[in-house]
Amino acid sequence: MTTTPQDPAFALPKALLKDRQVFFAGAATRTIDEEPTPTISLRSTVKTFGFGDTVFQALDGIDLEIQRGEFVAIMGPSGCGKTTLLNILGLLDKPSAGEYFLNSKSVAKLSAARKARIRGREVGFIFQNFNLIPTLNVLDNVALPLTYQRGLKFNNLEKASKILKTFDLQNREYYLPNQLSGGQTQRVAIARALINNPSIILADEPTGNLDSKNSEIIMDELTRLHRAGNTILMVTHNPDLLSYASRVIHMKDGQIDRDIELTDTAAYKATTSFISQRKKQRSRRFRNGRLRRQKEGEKK
Amino acid sequence: MLSYRLAHASLKSHRLRTVLTSLGVMIGVFIISLILIVSRGLHQSITDQVSALSDNIVVVRGSSNDASGLEAFSPLTAAPISSLTDRDVVSISGLKEVEAVAPMMFLGGQIKGSEGDYQHVTTVATSDNFPNIFDLKLASGNWFEADETAKQWVILGDKLARGLLGTTDASGQIIEVKGQNFTVIGVLKRVDRPISLAGVDIDKAAFISLKNGLMFSGGVNQIGQIAVRAKSADNLPALEKSILSVLDKNHLDHNEYSVRAGRDAVGALSSWLNTITTAALIFAGVSLVVGGIGIMNIMLVSVTERIREIGIRKAVGATRRHILSQFLIEALLITLYGGVTGLALAYGTAYLITLQFSLPLVYDWWIFAVGLGVPLSVGLLFGLWPAARAARQDPIVALKHLA
Numbered sequence: 001m002t003t004t005p006q007d008p009a010f011a012l013p014k015a016l017l018k019d020r021q022v023f024f025a026g027a028a029t030r031t032i033d034e035e036p037t038p039t040i041s042l043r044s045t046v047k048t049f050g051f052g053d054t055v056f057q058a059l060d061g062i063d064l065e066i067q068r069g070e071f072v073a074i075m076g077p078s079g080c081g082k083t084t085l086l087n088i089l090g091l092l093d094k095p096s097a098g099e100y101f102l103n104s105k106s107v108a109k110l111s112a113a114r115k116a117r118i119r120g121r122e123v124g125f126i127f128q129n130f131n132l133i134p135t136l137n138v139l140d141n142v143a144l145p146l147t148y149q150r151g152l153k154f155n156n157l158e159k160a161s162k163i164l165k166t167f168d169l170q171n172r173e174y175y176l177p178n179q180l181s182g183g184q185t186q187r188v189a190i191a192r193a194l195i196n197n198p199s200i201i202l203a204d205e206p207t208g209n210l211d212s213k214n215s216e217i218i219m220d221e222l223t224r225l226h227r228a229g230n231t232i233l234m235v236t237h238n239p240d241l242l243s244y245a246s247r248v249i250h251m252k253d254g255q256i257d258r259d260i261e262l263t264d265t266a267a268y269k270a271t272t273s274f275i276s277q278r279k280k281q282r283s284r285r286f287r288n289g290r291l292r293r294q295k296e297g298e299k300k
Numbered sequence: 301m302l303s304y305r306l307a308h309a310s311l312k313s314h315r316l317r318t319v320l321t322s323l324g325v326m327i328g329v330f331i332i333s334l335i336l337i338v339s340r341g342l343h344q345s346i347t348d349q350v351s352a353l354s355d356n357i358v359v360v361r362g363s364s365n366d367a368s369g370l371e372a373f374s375p376l377t378a379a380p381i382s383s384l385t386d387r388d389v390v391s392i393s394g395l396k397e398v399e400a401v402a403p404m405m406f407l408g409g410q411i412k413g414s415e416g417d418y419q420h421v422t423t424v425a426t427s428d429n430f431p432n433i434f435d436l437k438l439a440s441g442n443w444f445e446a447d448e449t450a451k452q453w454v455i456l457g458d459k460l461a462r463g464l465l466g467t468t469d470a471s472g473q474i475i476e477v478k479g480q481n482f483t484v485i486g487v488l489k490r491v492d493r494p495i496s497l498a499g500v501d502i503d504k505a506a507f508i509s510l511k512n513g514l515m516f517s518g519g520v521n522q523i524g525q526i527a528v529r530a531k532s533a534d535n536l537p538a539l540e541k542s543i544l545s546v547l548d549k550n551h552l553d554h555n556e557y558s559v560r561a562g563r564d565a566v567g568a569l570s571s572w573l574n575t576i577t578t579a580a581l582i583f584a585g586v587s588l589v590v591g592g593i594g595i596m597n598i599m600l601v602s603v604t605e606r607i608r609e610i611g612i613r614k615a616v617g618a619t620r621r622h623i624l625s626q627f628l629i630e631a632l633l634i635t636l637y638g639g640v641t642g643l644a645l646a647y648g649t650a651y652l653i654t655l656q657f658s659l660p661l662v663y664d665w666w667i668f669a670v671g672l673g674v675p676l677s678v679g680l681l682f683g684l685w686p687a688a689r690a691a692r693q694d695p696i697v698a699l700k701h702l703a
Binding site: 087090092093112113116117119120121125131132133134135136140144145147148149192196 | 306309310313608609611612613614615616617618619620621622695696699
């Protein structure tokens, strides 16, 4: 069941696609191991809240690996730890125990400032309640992650304006968040999440506060992003949304209950094609590397 | 620049609160700047008045030097017991640096005119040299000549003439000085210099000859002070020395007299002015501290109600330092707005005051530095803690905070 809309407004913008490809080329050259390295890797992660008698175990030993380019839906009853998991993955929260590797680097010993910088650059958050800053206009809200990045900052608003255009919001730039509809607000929030070209998009019930029509628009946006090669983790209560994902993780009482690849969705096909493509690239590089080393050995 | 724009935007969204918060600092800066501007103006005006026309004037007092501050220049300290004599006047006028000498005898008492009646008027009995020494001009009539001292003539100051007779063109009119009839022969031009080396407010004084003065004192020669005009301003210290040595010869006790020049008056007045200015600045400083506490209070409220915003900012990559500087910039902007308005208001008010009291309007760079630097340091001092509190927020706790 594919849900790609026929409306040309939802067609993948070329500029965005190009950006993703550039990003991927960069990412692929970073690791040339034989085994494909997952973007996210959690090892027996535990998160507890409270002290003494009131201790609550939100996560109870999670082991999870997510490959680059996957569209993962996380489901489960309330209080099962979905949001906690997402917060830990997004470096907003610290696990009480266990290890977390983001892009094959442990984040346990990173300073608060370093984590903040990774949040800004590598992670894009999409919240159920949008979390735009009410006193800033749409353009400033979208440009916000750029203001916290290092380097030159004078074309921030230009960049924000460009990305708003791809979401069909160019004539809402100077609106305040409370002047927008729910769907528009969430699209602004997605634009903000994407402006720094993050490697992971974390969406916590992105359609939870939207009606079905707006939900569909938002899901189409996420599909578009996924096709462009983004890794997406989405927490949801709505089983209808599973059709957009390539993999679904059911959680229960802080543990992963079931972890299923949704082999019949379009997202799955897209994901597998990314991964196989990357495997090919890697093996080619690996072969080339071995050949080069052999030659160097022969010279010696 | 962008952080300034964002801070400005967030202040603008709470316009009334921003204005009210900066009001405290604005009032503080207004008071401090106004005090500084006016006191600088006063200081400059005193310096101008005393030095411009008394550059080469020295005053010999028949009392010891222990009176301090303004008191030293009041005729009351000089008048009653004086050891100066005619002989001193003659000896001083014989010095080579001296251009002119006028003895001054201070008398108080009632003066009656056709339009007014004053109980305590400073009447100065002096010589024909007096107007030359203090550079006084007559609005009408004449000063008495050296050979006219026996006649019962009087010259009036501008304000006194208006009060007594209703006019400055009063020559020939008869007034009653201490029960004696005197003919007005001249009225001085307005001087507008309540503080001067002459020791009297010339506009409010009456002037008679020394001979007439002796008539009132029963023949007792009580010269309160001797005004001396030097030939040039350059050798004033030398003149002071020679006057002292001449008087030392005439008197046995060195402490019976003192010599003062214009700069002594400036020194005494400015030290008095500095004391008042310092006291006023301390009170104004208290108001600034109160303003600062107001800012801290509002910043703390603002941090609490924007915890969620802090959480969002941290989620999209803001570090502690970003949040700290954001709130600090807001506090600094509030105080800067207050400082600029306060300074502008102070100059506006100072302009009106200087018009009213004919003082110069001073534009010293350091008044601007104080007017903007003090509020900024208040902003820094009182904004730092709320900003640090904002920066310390845990991102996940802040995001969950109910807005």
